[in-house]
Amino acid sequence: MTGTLGSVVIVGGGTAGWMAAVAFGRLLGPAGTRVTLVESDDIATIGVGEATIPPIRTFHAMLGIDEDAFLRATGGSYKLGIRFEGWTRPGESYVHPFGQIGTDIAGVPFAAQWLRARQAGAADALGAYSLEARAAQAGRFSRPIANGDSPLSRIGYAYHFDAGRYAVFLRAQAEAHGVIRREGRVDRVERGPAGIAAVHLADGSRVEGDLFLDCTGFRALLIEGALQAGWTDWSQWLPCDRAVAVPSAADAAPLALTRAIAEPAGWRWRIPLQHRTGNGHVFSSRHCSEDEATATLLAGLHGEALADPRVIRFATGHRTRFWSGNCIALGLAAGFMEPLESTSIHLVQSGLQHLLRMLPAGGPPAQAIVDRYNRTMTGEFVRIRDFLVAHYHLNARTEPFWRERAAAPIPDGLAEKLALFRAGGRIFRETDELFNEVSWLAVLTGQDAPVTGHDPICDALPIAIAAKRLAQIERVVSTSLTHMPPHATALAQLATNRML
Ligand SMILES: Cc1cc2nc3c(=O)[nH]c(=O)nc-3n(C[C@H](O)[C@H](O)[C@H](O)COP(=O)(O)OP(=O)(O)OC[C@H]3O[C@@H](n4cnc5c(N)ncnc54)[C@H](O)[C@@H]3O)c2cc1C
Known part of the structure:
Protein backbone atom coordinates (compact mmCIF):
# COMPACT_ATOMS: atom_id res chain seq x y z
CA MET A 1 0.00 0.00 0.00
CA THR A 2 1.28 3.45 -0.82
CA GLY A 3 -0.74 6.58 -0.08
CA THR A 4 -4.30 5.72 -1.08
CA LEU A 5 -5.63 2.50 0.31
CA GLY A 6 -5.71 0.26 -2.76
CA SER A 7 -8.33 -2.34 -1.99
CA VAL A 8 -10.59 -3.30 0.87
CA VAL A 9 -12.27 -6.70 1.01
CA ILE A 10 -15.28 -7.06 3.26
CA VAL A 11 -16.21 -10.67 3.95
CA GLY A 12 -19.85 -11.07 5.02
CA GLY A 13 -23.06 -9.37 3.92
CA GLY A 14 -25.06 -9.02 7.12
CA THR A 15 -25.75 -5.71 8.83
CA ALA A 16 -22.07 -5.26 9.69
CA GLY A 17 -20.76 -6.03 6.21
CA TRP A 18 -23.15 -3.74 4.40
CA MET A 19 -22.74 -0.90 6.92
CA ALA A 20 -18.99 -1.14 6.31
CA ALA A 21 -19.52 -1.31 2.55
CA VAL A 22 -21.58 1.89 2.44
CA ALA A 23 -19.12 3.73 4.66
CA PHE A 24 -16.01 2.63 2.75
CA GLY A 25 -17.68 2.99 -0.66
CA ARG A 26 -18.89 6.49 0.02
CA LEU A 27 -15.89 7.83 1.88
CA LEU A 28 -12.98 6.05 0.19
CA GLY A 29 -14.37 5.13 -3.23
CA PRO A 30 -13.87 8.67 -4.57
CA ALA A 31 -10.20 8.49 -3.48
CA GLY A 32 -9.71 5.44 -5.67
CA THR A 33 -10.00 2.63 -3.13
CA ARG A 34 -11.57 -0.52 -4.57
CA VAL A 35 -14.17 -1.97 -2.19
CA THR A 36 -15.37 -5.55 -2.66
CA LEU A 37 -17.90 -7.38 -0.50
CA VAL A 38 -18.01 -11.16 -0.53
CA GLU A 39 -21.08 -12.91 0.80
CA SER A 40 -22.56 -16.35 0.45
CA ASP A 41 -26.22 -16.83 -0.44
CA ASP A 42 -25.93 -20.27 1.20
CA ILE A 43 -25.07 -18.90 4.64
CA ALA A 44 -27.89 -16.97 6.25
CA THR A 45 -27.36 -13.71 8.12
CA ILE A 46 -28.32 -13.68 11.79
CA GLY A 47 -31.60 -12.00 10.77
CA VAL A 48 -32.26 -10.31 14.12
CA GLY A 49 -30.91 -6.99 15.40
CA GLU A 50 -33.74 -4.57 14.99
CA ALA A 51 -33.47 -2.00 17.78
CA THR A 52 -30.99 0.87 17.72
CA ILE A 53 -29.88 3.91 19.71
CA PRO A 54 -29.68 7.58 18.64
CA PRO A 55 -26.08 7.68 17.32
CA ILE A 56 -27.28 5.69 14.29
CA ARG A 57 -28.77 8.95 13.04
CA THR A 58 -25.29 10.49 12.94
CA PHE A 59 -24.05 7.47 11.02
CA HIS A 60 -26.85 7.76 8.47
CA ALA A 61 -26.23 11.49 8.11
CA MET A 62 -22.53 10.83 7.49
CA LEU A 63 -23.49 8.41 4.71
CA GLY A 64 -26.14 10.69 3.19
CA ILE A 65 -28.97 8.26 3.97
CA ASP A 66 -32.44 9.79 3.70
CA GLU A 67 -34.45 9.00 6.83
CA ASP A 68 -37.84 8.67 5.14
CA ALA A 69 -36.49 6.41 2.40
CA PHE A 70 -34.70 4.27 4.98
CA LEU A 71 -37.80 3.86 7.17
CA ARG A 72 -40.02 3.02 4.21
CA ALA A 73 -37.55 0.48 2.84
CA THR A 74 -37.01 -1.30 6.16
CA GLY A 75 -40.57 -1.18 7.56
CA GLY A 76 -38.96 0.81 10.33
CA SER A 77 -40.49 2.63 13.27
CA TYR A 78 -39.30 5.28 15.70
CA LYS A 79 -37.88 4.57 19.14
CA LEU A 80 -37.77 6.95 22.11
CA GLY A 81 -36.32 4.56 24.66
CA ILE A 155 -36.28 15.06 21.05
CA GLY A 156 -33.83 12.15 21.19
CA TYR A 157 -34.81 9.17 19.05
CA ALA A 158 -33.58 6.13 17.18
CA TYR A 159 -35.23 3.40 15.10
CA HIS A 160 -36.48 -0.14 14.98
CA PHE A 161 -36.09 -1.82 11.58
CA ASP A 162 -36.23 -5.14 9.79
CA ALA A 163 -32.64 -6.43 9.76
CA GLY A 164 -33.04 -8.34 6.48
CA ARG A 165 -34.49 -5.32 4.72
CA TYR A 166 -31.80 -3.07 6.17
CA ALA A 167 -29.07 -5.18 4.55
CA VAL A 168 -30.89 -4.98 1.18
CA PHE A 169 -31.30 -1.22 1.57
CA LEU A 170 -27.63 -0.71 2.44
CA ARG A 171 -26.54 -2.95 -0.41
CA ALA A 172 -28.26 -0.69 -2.92
CA GLN A 173 -26.56 2.34 -1.37
CA ALA A 174 -23.17 0.62 -1.37
CA GLU A 175 -23.45 -0.51 -4.98
CA ALA A 176 -24.40 3.03 -5.95
CA HIS A 177 -21.08 4.09 -4.40
CA GLY A 178 -19.22 1.60 -6.56
CA VAL A 179 -18.87 -1.32 -4.13
CA ILE A 180 -18.51 -4.63 -5.98
CA ARG A 181 -20.48 -7.57 -4.59
CA ARG A 182 -19.05 -11.05 -5.07
CA GLU A 183 -21.36 -13.94 -4.32
CA GLY A 184 -19.52 -17.01 -3.09
CA ARG A 185 -18.65 -19.09 -0.14
CA VAL A 186 -15.20 -18.52 1.34
CA ASP A 187 -13.65 -21.98 1.59
CA ARG A 188 -10.13 -20.99 2.52
CA VAL A 189 -8.33 -17.98 3.88
CA GLU A 190 -4.80 -17.47 2.55
CA ARG A 191 -2.37 -15.95 5.00
CA GLY A 192 0.38 -13.55 3.91
CA PRO A 193 3.11 -11.40 5.45
CA ALA A 194 0.63 -8.63 6.34
CA GLY A 195 -1.88 -11.06 7.87
CA ILE A 196 -4.39 -12.08 5.20
CA ALA A 197 -3.37 -12.21 1.55
CA ALA A 198 -6.62 -13.40 -0.04
CA VAL A 199 -9.81 -15.38 0.41
CA HIS A 200 -10.56 -18.34 -1.84
CA LEU A 201 -14.15 -18.95 -2.94
CA ALA A 202 -15.88 -22.25 -3.59
CA ASP A 203 -15.86 -21.57 -7.38
CA GLY A 204 -12.05 -21.55 -7.30
CA SER A 205 -11.61 -17.79 -7.54
CA ARG A 206 -9.26 -15.81 -5.33
CA VAL A 207 -10.03 -12.34 -3.93
CA GLU A 208 -7.01 -10.43 -2.70
CA GLY A 209 -6.86 -7.14 -0.85
CA ASP A 210 -4.80 -4.74 1.23
CA LEU A 211 -7.21 -4.55 4.13
CA PHE A 212 -9.78 -7.19 5.15
CA LEU A 213 -12.89 -6.62 7.23
CA ASP A 214 -14.14 -9.78 8.87
CA CYS A 215 -17.93 -9.45 8.95
CA THR A 216 -18.65 -13.19 8.87
CA GLY A 217 -20.74 -13.14 12.03
CA PHE A 218 -20.21 -15.65 14.84
CA ARG A 219 -18.04 -17.73 12.46
CA ALA A 220 -15.24 -15.10 12.61
CA LEU A 221 -13.63 -16.85 9.66
CA LEU A 222 -10.69 -14.49 9.17
CA ILE A 223 -9.95 -12.91 12.54
CA GLU A 224 -10.23 -16.16 14.47
CA GLY A 225 -10.23 -18.94 11.88
CA ALA A 226 -7.08 -17.68 10.17
CA LEU A 227 -5.47 -15.26 12.63
CA GLN A 228 -6.48 -16.67 16.05
CA ALA A 229 -7.01 -13.25 17.57
CA GLY A 230 -8.34 -14.82 20.76
CA TRP A 231 -11.59 -14.59 22.70
CA THR A 232 -12.23 -12.78 25.95
CA ASP A 233 -15.11 -14.55 27.62
CA TRP A 234 -17.62 -12.60 29.73
CA SER A 235 -20.12 -15.31 30.52
CA GLN A 236 -19.37 -14.88 34.23
CA TRP A 237 -20.77 -11.33 34.05
CA LEU A 238 -23.58 -11.95 31.56
CA PRO A 239 -24.53 -15.64 31.62
CA CYS A 240 -27.46 -15.62 29.18
CA ASP A 241 -26.32 -17.74 26.23
CA ARG A 242 -29.40 -18.36 24.08
CA ALA A 243 -32.18 -16.46 22.40
CA VAL A 244 -35.30 -17.70 20.70
CA ALA A 245 -36.86 -15.30 18.20
CA VAL A 246 -40.17 -15.17 16.33
CA PRO A 247 -41.97 -12.47 14.35
CA SER A 248 -45.65 -11.81 15.00
CA ALA A 249 -48.42 -9.72 13.46
CA ALA A 250 -47.97 -5.94 13.59
CA ASP A 251 -49.46 -3.82 16.39
CA ALA A 252 -52.26 -1.50 15.30
CA ALA A 253 -51.00 1.19 17.69
CA PRO A 254 -47.25 0.58 18.04
CA LEU A 255 -45.39 2.25 20.89
CA ALA A 256 -42.23 4.14 19.97
CA LEU A 257 -40.21 2.04 22.40
CA THR A 258 -38.50 -1.32 22.75
CA ARG A 259 -39.95 -3.46 25.52
CA ALA A 260 -37.61 -5.57 27.66
CA ILE A 261 -39.76 -7.82 29.83
CA ALA A 262 -38.06 -9.77 32.64
CA GLU A 263 -38.81 -13.51 32.75
CA PRO A 264 -37.79 -16.13 35.33
CA ALA A 265 -34.54 -17.02 33.53
CA GLY A 266 -33.89 -13.98 31.30
CA TRP A 267 -36.01 -11.46 29.45
CA ARG A 268 -38.15 -10.97 26.34
CA TRP A 269 -37.90 -8.23 23.75
CA ARG A 270 -40.78 -6.81 21.78
CA ILE A 271 -39.99 -4.53 18.86
CA PRO A 272 -42.78 -2.91 16.82
CA LEU A 273 -42.19 -2.52 13.08
CA GLN A 274 -44.62 -1.28 10.45
CA HIS A 275 -45.32 -4.71 8.95
CA ARG A 276 -44.71 -7.01 11.93
CA THR A 277 -43.51 -7.20 15.50
CA GLY A 278 -40.12 -8.66 16.41
CA ASN A 279 -40.11 -10.84 19.54
CA GLY A 280 -37.39 -12.75 21.29
CA HIS A 281 -36.50 -14.36 24.59
CA VAL A 282 -32.92 -14.14 25.84
CA PHE A 283 -32.24 -16.74 28.53
CA SER A 284 -29.68 -18.73 30.45
CA SER A 285 -29.58 -22.36 29.35
CA ARG A 286 -28.48 -23.33 32.87
CA HIS A 287 -31.82 -22.13 34.18
CA CYS A 288 -34.25 -22.84 31.37
CA SER A 289 -34.48 -25.33 28.49
CA GLU A 290 -34.94 -24.22 24.89
CA ASP A 291 -38.46 -25.70 24.91
CA GLU A 292 -39.42 -23.84 28.07
CA ALA A 293 -37.97 -20.59 26.69
CA THR A 294 -39.89 -21.03 23.45
CA ALA A 295 -43.12 -21.70 25.34
CA THR A 296 -42.61 -18.52 27.41
CA LEU A 297 -41.98 -16.53 24.23
CA LEU A 298 -45.05 -17.84 22.44
CA ALA A 299 -47.26 -17.34 25.50
CA GLY A 300 -46.25 -13.67 25.58
CA LEU A 301 -47.07 -12.87 21.92
CA HIS A 302 -49.85 -10.36 21.32
CA GLY A 303 -50.43 -11.23 17.69
CA GLU A 304 -50.31 -14.37 15.59
CA ALA A 305 -46.82 -15.89 15.09
CA LEU A 306 -45.69 -15.39 11.48
CA ALA A 307 -42.93 -18.05 11.41
CA ASP A 308 -41.52 -20.90 13.46
CA PRO A 309 -39.48 -19.82 16.49
CA ARG A 310 -35.72 -19.96 15.89
CA VAL A 311 -33.12 -20.63 18.59
CA ILE A 312 -29.82 -18.73 18.42
CA ARG A 313 -26.89 -19.78 20.61
CA PHE A 314 -24.29 -17.22 21.51
CA ALA A 315 -21.31 -16.54 23.71
CA THR A 316 -20.84 -13.21 25.47
CA GLY A 317 -17.47 -11.54 25.11
CA HIS A 318 -15.20 -10.08 22.46
CA ARG A 319 -12.16 -10.78 20.32
CA THR A 320 -9.08 -10.17 22.40
CA ARG A 321 -7.64 -8.37 19.36
CA PHE A 322 -10.32 -6.74 17.19
CA TRP A 323 -7.62 -5.73 14.72
CA SER A 324 -4.82 -8.15 13.87
CA GLY A 325 -2.38 -7.63 11.00
CA ASN A 326 -4.42 -6.24 8.11
CA CYS A 327 -7.74 -7.63 9.34
CA ILE A 328 -10.38 -5.91 11.46
CA ALA A 329 -13.41 -7.70 12.85
CA LEU A 330 -16.76 -5.92 12.91
CA GLY A 331 -20.19 -7.03 14.10
CA LEU A 332 -20.69 -10.48 15.59
CA ALA A 333 -17.19 -11.49 14.46
CA ALA A 334 -15.87 -8.82 16.85
CA GLY A 335 -17.94 -9.80 19.84
CA PHE A 336 -21.40 -9.93 21.31
CA MET A 337 -23.36 -8.76 24.31
CA GLU A 338 -27.06 -9.46 24.62
CA PRO A 339 -29.31 -6.80 23.05
CA LEU A 340 -30.59 -5.39 26.36
CA GLU A 341 -29.59 -1.82 25.46
CA SER A 342 -29.52 -2.29 21.67
CA THR A 343 -25.77 -1.77 21.44
CA SER A 344 -24.45 -4.27 18.85
CA ILE A 345 -25.24 -2.32 15.71
CA HIS A 346 -23.86 0.73 17.47
CA LEU A 347 -20.60 -1.13 18.07
CA VAL A 348 -20.35 -1.80 14.33
CA GLN A 349 -20.83 1.91 13.74
CA SER A 350 -18.30 3.00 16.33
CA GLY A 351 -15.80 0.38 15.15
CA LEU A 352 -16.13 1.80 11.64
CA GLN A 353 -15.82 5.37 12.82
CA HIS A 354 -12.65 4.62 14.78
CA LEU A 355 -11.27 2.62 11.88
CA LEU A 356 -11.89 5.43 9.42
CA ARG A 357 -9.81 7.71 11.66
CA MET A 358 -7.01 5.18 11.88
CA LEU A 359 -6.66 3.84 8.34
CA PRO A 360 -3.13 2.87 7.36
CA ALA A 361 -1.52 5.74 5.51
CA GLY A 362 0.44 3.46 3.17
CA GLY A 363 2.26 0.21 3.80
CA PRO A 364 1.24 -2.13 6.60
CA PRO A 365 -0.69 -0.61 9.51
CA ALA A 366 1.57 0.81 12.23
CA GLN A 367 1.44 -1.32 15.36
CA ALA A 368 0.71 1.82 17.40
CA ILE A 369 -2.49 2.35 15.38
CA VAL A 370 -3.53 -1.29 15.78
CA ASP A 371 -2.90 -1.17 19.53
CA ARG A 372 -4.81 2.07 19.86
CA TYR A 373 -7.81 0.68 17.98
CA ASN A 374 -7.84 -2.46 20.10
CA ARG A 375 -7.64 -0.45 23.31
CA THR A 376 -10.43 1.87 22.20
CA MET A 377 -12.80 -0.94 21.22
CA THR A 378 -12.03 -2.92 24.35
CA GLY A 379 -12.91 0.17 26.39
CA GLU A 380 -16.21 0.58 24.54
CA PHE A 381 -17.15 -3.04 25.11
CA VAL A 382 -16.17 -2.92 28.80
CA ARG A 383 -18.23 0.16 29.58
C1 LIG B 1 -30.57 -12.68 19.52
C2 LIG B 1 -29.94 -11.43 19.00
C3 LIG B 1 -30.64 -10.23 19.06
C4 LIG B 1 -30.04 -9.05 18.61
N1 LIG B 1 -30.70 -7.86 18.72
C5 LIG B 1 -30.06 -6.71 18.43
C6 LIG B 1 -30.68 -5.45 18.59
O1 LIG B 1 -31.84 -5.34 18.97
N2 LIG B 1 -29.96 -4.35 18.32
C7 LIG B 1 -28.67 -4.41 17.88
O2 LIG B 1 -28.04 -3.37 17.70
N3 LIG B 1 -28.09 -5.59 17.64
C8 LIG B 1 -28.74 -6.73 17.91
N4 LIG B 1 -28.14 -7.93 17.67
C9 LIG B 1 -26.84 -7.97 17.02
C10 LIG B 1 -27.01 -7.76 15.52
O3 LIG B 1 -27.90 -8.69 14.98
C11 LIG B 1 -25.65 -7.91 14.84
O4 LIG B 1 -24.71 -7.12 15.51
C12 LIG B 1 -25.72 -7.44 13.43
O5 LIG B 1 -26.78 -8.02 12.77
C13 LIG B 1 -24.45 -7.73 12.71
O6 LIG B 1 -24.36 -9.08 12.36
P1 LIG B 1 -23.22 -9.48 11.38
O7 LIG B 1 -23.39 -8.76 10.10
O8 LIG B 1 -21.96 -9.34 12.12
O9 LIG B 1 -23.40 -11.06 11.16
P2 LIG B 1 -24.41 -11.90 10.26
O10 LIG B 1 -25.74 -11.27 10.13
O11 LIG B 1 -24.38 -13.30 10.84
O12 LIG B 1 -23.77 -11.94 8.81
C14 LIG B 1 -22.68 -12.77 8.51
C15 LIG B 1 -22.43 -12.75 7.01
O13 LIG B 1 -21.25 -13.47 6.75
C16 LIG B 1 -21.46 -14.30 5.62
N5 LIG B 1 -20.58 -15.46 5.72
C17 LIG B 1 -20.35 -16.25 6.81
N6 LIG B 1 -19.49 -17.25 6.46
C18 LIG B 1 -19.17 -17.06 5.15
C19 LIG B 1 -18.36 -17.75 4.23
N7 LIG B 1 -17.70 -18.86 4.56
N8 LIG B 1 -18.29 -17.29 2.99
C20 LIG B 1 -18.95 -16.18 2.60
N9 LIG B 1 -19.74 -15.48 3.43
C21 LIG B 1 -19.86 -15.93 4.68
C22 LIG B 1 -22.93 -14.67 5.68
O14 LIG B 1 -23.42 -15.08 4.42
C23 LIG B 1 -23.52 -13.35 6.14
O15 LIG B 1 -23.73 -12.54 5.02
C24 LIG B 1 -28.75 -9.11 18.07
C25 LIG B 1 -28.08 -10.33 17.94
C26 LIG B 1 -28.67 -11.48 18.41
C27 LIG B 1 -27.91 -12.77 18.31
Missing part, protein backbone atom coordinates in the same frame (compact mmCIF):
# COMPACT_ATOMS: atom_id res chain seq x y z
CA ILE A 82 -36.59 1.14 26.27
CA ARG A 83 -39.18 0.10 28.83
CA PHE A 84 -37.85 -2.35 31.41
CA GLU A 85 -40.75 -4.34 32.78
CA GLY A 86 -40.40 -6.42 35.94
CA TRP A 87 -36.65 -5.87 36.24
CA THR A 88 -36.78 -4.78 39.87
CA ARG A 89 -39.75 -6.97 40.79
CA PRO A 90 -42.81 -8.24 38.87
CA GLY A 91 -45.37 -5.53 38.18
CA GLU A 92 -42.91 -2.60 38.24
CA SER A 93 -41.50 -0.86 35.19
CA TYR A 94 -39.49 2.15 34.14
CA VAL A 95 -38.34 3.72 30.88
CA HIS A 96 -34.73 4.39 29.95
CA PRO A 97 -35.49 7.33 27.65
CA PHE A 98 -33.29 8.88 24.99
CA GLY A 99 -32.58 12.60 25.12
CA GLN A 100 -32.12 14.99 27.96
CA ILE A 101 -34.20 15.02 31.15
CA GLY A 102 -35.21 18.39 32.62
CA THR A 103 -32.85 21.35 32.80
CA ASP A 104 -30.39 22.67 35.37
CA ILE A 105 -32.09 24.23 38.38
CA ALA A 106 -30.33 27.23 39.95
CA GLY A 107 -27.14 26.22 38.18
CA VAL A 108 -27.24 22.69 39.61
CA PRO A 109 -27.75 19.68 37.34
CA PHE A 110 -31.33 18.45 37.16
CA ALA A 111 -30.32 14.98 38.37
CA ALA A 112 -28.99 16.26 41.69
CA GLN A 113 -32.00 18.50 42.36
CA TRP A 114 -34.42 15.78 41.38
CA LEU A 115 -32.75 13.18 43.59
CA ARG A 116 -32.85 15.45 46.64
CA ALA A 117 -36.49 16.40 46.02
CA ARG A 118 -37.42 12.78 45.40
CA GLN A 119 -35.84 11.72 48.70
CA ALA A 120 -37.88 14.45 50.41
CA GLY A 121 -41.08 13.19 48.77
CA ALA A 122 -41.32 16.42 46.76
CA ALA A 123 -40.83 15.06 43.22
CA ASP A 124 -42.48 12.62 40.84
CA ALA A 125 -40.78 9.60 39.29
CA LEU A 126 -37.98 10.52 36.88
CA GLY A 127 -40.00 9.61 33.79
CA ALA A 128 -42.47 12.42 34.51
CA TYR A 129 -39.79 14.95 33.53
CA SER A 130 -38.74 13.25 30.29
CA LEU A 131 -40.71 14.10 27.14
CA GLU A 132 -39.33 10.99 25.45
CA ALA A 133 -40.43 8.69 28.31
CA ARG A 134 -43.90 10.21 28.47
CA ALA A 135 -44.39 10.17 24.69
CA ALA A 136 -43.14 6.60 24.41
CA GLN A 137 -45.59 5.40 27.06
CA ALA A 138 -48.44 7.37 25.49
CA GLY A 139 -47.80 5.96 22.00
CA ARG A 140 -46.81 9.34 20.60
CA PHE A 141 -43.92 10.46 18.44
CA SER A 142 -42.61 13.50 16.64
CA ARG A 143 -39.27 14.36 15.16
CA PRO A 144 -37.79 17.45 16.81
CA ILE A 145 -39.85 20.59 16.25
CA ALA A 146 -37.87 23.85 16.33
CA ASN A 147 -39.47 25.65 19.25
CA GLY A 148 -37.05 27.78 21.25
CA ASP A 149 -35.86 26.04 24.37
CA SER A 150 -38.77 23.56 24.47
CA PRO A 151 -37.99 19.84 24.90
CA LEU A 152 -39.78 19.43 21.54
CA SER A 153 -36.76 20.97 19.83
CA ARG A 154 -34.35 18.32 21.09
CA ILE A 384 -21.32 -1.20 27.82
CA ARG A 385 -20.85 -4.52 29.65
CA ASP A 386 -20.83 -2.71 33.00
CA PHE A 387 -24.04 -0.89 32.11
CA LEU A 388 -25.75 -4.17 31.18
CA VAL A 389 -24.54 -5.92 34.33
CA ALA A 390 -26.07 -3.09 36.43
CA HIS A 391 -29.54 -4.06 35.16
CA TYR A 392 -29.09 -7.60 36.40
CA HIS A 393 -27.23 -6.88 39.60
CA LEU A 394 -29.83 -4.48 40.99
CA ASN A 395 -32.89 -6.67 41.16
CA ALA A 396 -35.24 -7.81 43.89
CA ARG A 397 -36.81 -10.75 42.02
CA THR A 398 -37.03 -14.09 43.74
CA GLU A 399 -36.27 -16.68 41.02
CA PRO A 400 -32.93 -18.55 41.30
CA PHE A 401 -31.56 -16.93 38.11
CA TRP A 402 -32.21 -13.45 39.48
CA ARG A 403 -30.97 -14.19 43.01
CA GLU A 404 -27.79 -15.54 41.46
CA ARG A 405 -27.36 -12.35 39.41
CA ALA A 406 -27.88 -10.12 42.46
CA ALA A 407 -25.30 -12.08 44.46
CA ALA A 408 -22.69 -12.54 41.71
CA PRO A 409 -19.49 -10.46 41.82
CA ILE A 410 -19.58 -7.41 39.56
CA PRO A 411 -16.83 -5.76 37.48
CA ASP A 412 -14.69 -3.20 39.33
CA GLY A 413 -15.81 -0.33 37.10
CA LEU A 414 -19.44 -0.98 37.95
CA ALA A 415 -18.67 -1.40 41.65
CA GLU A 416 -17.09 2.05 41.61
CA LYS A 417 -20.06 3.56 39.74
CA LEU A 418 -22.47 2.12 42.30
CA ALA A 419 -20.34 3.30 45.23
CA LEU A 420 -20.23 6.84 43.82
CA PHE A 421 -23.97 6.80 43.30
CA ARG A 422 -24.61 5.45 46.79
CA ALA A 423 -22.63 8.34 48.28
CA GLY A 424 -24.94 11.22 47.42
CA GLY A 425 -26.19 10.18 43.97
CA ARG A 426 -23.09 11.11 41.96
CA ILE A 427 -22.70 9.82 38.39
CA PHE A 428 -19.48 10.36 36.45
CA ARG A 429 -19.27 9.53 32.76
CA GLU A 430 -15.99 8.00 31.64
CA THR A 431 -14.22 9.50 28.64
CA ASP A 432 -15.86 8.28 25.43
CA GLU A 433 -18.43 6.28 27.39
CA LEU A 434 -21.50 5.59 25.26
CA PHE A 435 -24.08 5.92 28.02
CA ASN A 436 -24.25 9.36 29.60
CA GLU A 437 -25.34 10.51 33.06
CA VAL A 438 -29.02 10.56 32.06
CA SER A 439 -28.92 6.93 30.96
CA TRP A 440 -27.19 5.84 34.14
CA LEU A 441 -29.60 7.89 36.26
CA ALA A 442 -32.61 6.35 34.53
CA VAL A 443 -31.37 2.80 34.99
CA LEU A 444 -29.91 3.19 38.50
CA THR A 445 -33.04 4.84 39.87
CA GLY A 446 -35.27 2.56 37.79
CA GLN A 447 -33.54 -0.43 39.36
CA ASP A 448 -33.75 1.09 42.86
CA ALA A 449 -29.99 1.42 43.31
CA PRO A 450 -29.27 2.38 46.92
CA VAL A 451 -28.42 6.04 47.51
CA THR A 452 -27.75 7.86 50.75
CA GLY A 453 -28.03 11.61 51.11
CA HIS A 454 -27.73 14.10 48.30
CA ASP A 455 -25.26 16.48 46.72
CA PRO A 456 -24.90 19.40 49.23
CA ILE A 457 -24.61 21.84 46.32
CA CYS A 458 -28.41 21.57 46.08
CA ASP A 459 -28.92 22.97 49.56
CA ALA A 460 -28.36 26.55 48.43
CA LEU A 461 -31.89 26.38 47.03
CA PRO A 462 -34.76 25.78 49.49
CA ILE A 463 -36.46 22.50 48.75
CA ALA A 464 -39.85 24.16 48.28
CA ILE A 465 -38.46 26.29 45.45
CA ALA A 466 -36.73 23.31 43.87
CA ALA A 467 -40.07 21.45 44.01
CA LYS A 468 -41.79 24.38 42.27
CA ARG A 469 -39.18 24.38 39.51
CA LEU A 470 -39.59 20.64 39.07
CA ALA A 471 -43.36 21.08 38.82
CA GLN A 472 -42.80 23.73 36.12
CA ILE A 473 -40.60 21.34 34.14
CA GLU A 474 -43.27 18.68 34.42
CA ARG A 475 -45.90 21.11 33.10
CA VAL A 476 -43.72 22.04 30.13
CA VAL A 477 -43.32 18.35 29.33
CA SER A 478 -47.10 17.79 29.60
CA THR A 479 -47.82 20.68 27.27
CA SER A 480 -45.15 19.55 24.81
CA LEU A 481 -46.69 16.09 24.73
CA THR A 482 -49.93 17.49 23.33
CA HIS A 483 -48.00 18.63 20.24
CA MET A 484 -46.87 15.10 19.41
CA PRO A 485 -49.14 12.96 17.20
CA PRO A 486 -49.70 9.22 17.71
CA HIS A 487 -46.69 7.17 16.63
CA ALA A 488 -48.93 5.39 14.08
CA THR A 489 -49.75 8.78 12.51
CA ALA A 490 -46.06 9.69 12.29
CA LEU A 491 -45.44 6.37 10.50
CA ALA A 492 -48.38 6.84 8.13
CA GLN A 493 -46.89 10.22 7.28
CA LEU A 494 -43.91 8.45 5.70
CA ALA A 495 -46.08 7.24 2.83
CA THR A 496 -47.50 10.73 2.37
CA ASN A 497 -43.98 12.23 2.33
CA ARG A 498 -43.16 10.03 -0.66
CA MET A 499 -46.09 11.46 -2.59
CA LEU A 500 -45.06 15.08 -2.00
